[in-house]
Amino acid sequence: MQLQVLNSPFNQEQAELLNRLLPTLTESQKVWLSGYLAASQSFSATATSDVQASATGTVQTAAQPVSKEVTILFGSQTGNAQNIAKNAGKTLEGQGFQVTVSSMSDFKPNSLKKVKNLLIVVSTHGEGDPPDNAISFHEFIHGKRAPKLDDLRYSVLSLGDSSYEFFCQTGKDFDKRLEELGGKRLYDRVDCDLDFDEPAAEWLNGVLSSLNQSTGENAQPQATAQAAPQAGESVYSRSNPFKAEVLENINLNGKGSNKETRHLEISLEGSGLTYQPGDSLGIYPENDPELVDALLKELKWNPDETVTVNKQGETRSLYEALRTYFEVTVLTKPLLQQAAELSKNNELQTLVSKGNEDKLKEYIDGRDLLDLVRDFGPWDVTPQAFISILRKMPSRLYSISSSLLANPDEVHLTIGAVRYEAHGRKRKGVCSIQAAERLEPGDTIPVYIQHNDNFKLPENPDTPIIMVGPGTGVAPFRSFMQEREETGAEGKSWLFFGDQHFVTDFLYQTEWQRWVKDGVLTKMDVAFSRDTEEKVYVQHRMQEHSKELFEWLQEGAVVYICGDEKNMAHDVHNTLIEIIEKEGKMSREKAEAYLADMQQQKRYQRDVY
Structure with a gap:
């Protein structure tokens, strides 16, 4: 709609300026502008009421200023939620907010009623349980001692794994409970799967936009899920892994054992990566080439066909995409639901329909993508359409079994090879069998350090x-x-x-x-x-x-x-x-x-x- 002098409170010059400006604005700019104008009007009204109160001698309640204090609480088992929370804190501080970042176990629950802006970043552990350092806060917030939180504005980022039945359950619990206690959402909860970088960044941008609207400030450049490395820090990280050379690969078990446990010694030379006892090493593994070959043969696809693997437009051959980029050994509920939309198979569509949750859960357990392809074919879809529903290959975390002081520039791992039979086929762990069967000294693997502050030696060396x-x-x-x-x-x-x-x-x-x-x-x-x-x-x-x-x-x-x-x-x-x-x-x-x-x-x- 064009603004005119007759249909608006603007004069001719103002209407012409606005008609030129408005069509050029993005949706986020329009949202920000509306928040800014609302905040300006609120400030103006507050100032006017204060002047009126002073002139007449009467006391009038001024509008409460919006708090620029933000509390970020994290519940983290392996360190992912903690890293996101700390990065969010740095980003918000850069925008002029006063930020407190704390583990839920270190936060005094009685302080909650004083908090105006609360961000929760929490993972879900096991079968829908809170991580260890979130247990006490989770119990408090769901207990009778939890206060009314009518003045609270909050948002929740939950981390999980969609292959589990209770995906992101802890985050959902917090989100629902804070609303029940009277809190108002700053931004809707975001549930992240294992590949959480993009949704976490989108959540943080949404929170920033909402906070900036309420304070009448201008939103700054886009936030990311990971902070840029500080001076002295390694440039290598979860999103930019280091290609590390394997130095040793030894079977620790004796002849005749039912088990195979690999001891890996890996070089970190030139990476700048450091770690403490209790930290983990993340590895991005590759799928078994035999499984990839079987998939391509079943689907009758050309392994050399080029496909786009992500939103950034990165391309690979279909074989390389299935071998190194996508997860093919785990089925999830979202994957089957999307597969049903691609397929004309009535049996698959029935399986994912409402009321069949138990049958779906039973089918998913112990099966992989090859099972799905074989059980519900033929698949009359392009390779590009099919791979677009697959989940990105997640890293595998392994507890580090060495001290950097004792082994400079090295990291050691202790990995148990996973082999089992299910549904008439032999199955193999992705990373553990790569280590056991295909990884030789001299080979390189993409790795990063996952710091874990929740599993550390005591500061006092005399502590038992x-x-x-x-x-x-x-x-x-x-x-x-x-x-x-x-x-x-x-x-x-x-x-x-x-x-x-x-x-x-x-x-x-x-x-x-x-x-x-x-x-x-x-x-x-x-x-x-x-x-x-x-x-x-x-x-x-x-x-x-x-x-x-x-x-x-x-x-x-x-x-x-x-x-x-x-x-x-x-x-x-x-x-x-x-x-x-x-x-x-x-x-x-x-x-x-x-x-x-x-x-x-x-x-x-x-x-x-």
């Missing part, structure tokens, strides 16, 4: 530590021992290790025995489940030493658990509560509170998966 890590869960504890040996730390240390057989599966046996002999490792208890008639696990060894273990806890020991979450970590957690209950002569409730308090003090840390 208790480490529980069966199988490959022992990896970070090798880095702990190397570090303590290099620094001469005096604190006591106790390792609980378990695996199947003493003879074939005692990972790094000679190293542990040397550390015990030299006094670097104070105590070691082992459990080899297949060597005894009755299976014995690490939690059984802990119970056998319950009195001494509780004494260590009373002395201030930090407990670390690394490995399988669903079974081992769950059993060890319950065992710790039982030991505290028994040896501390406490009720179950008090024992649980004791362990929760340890977690709050960062004396109970878990790296579980």
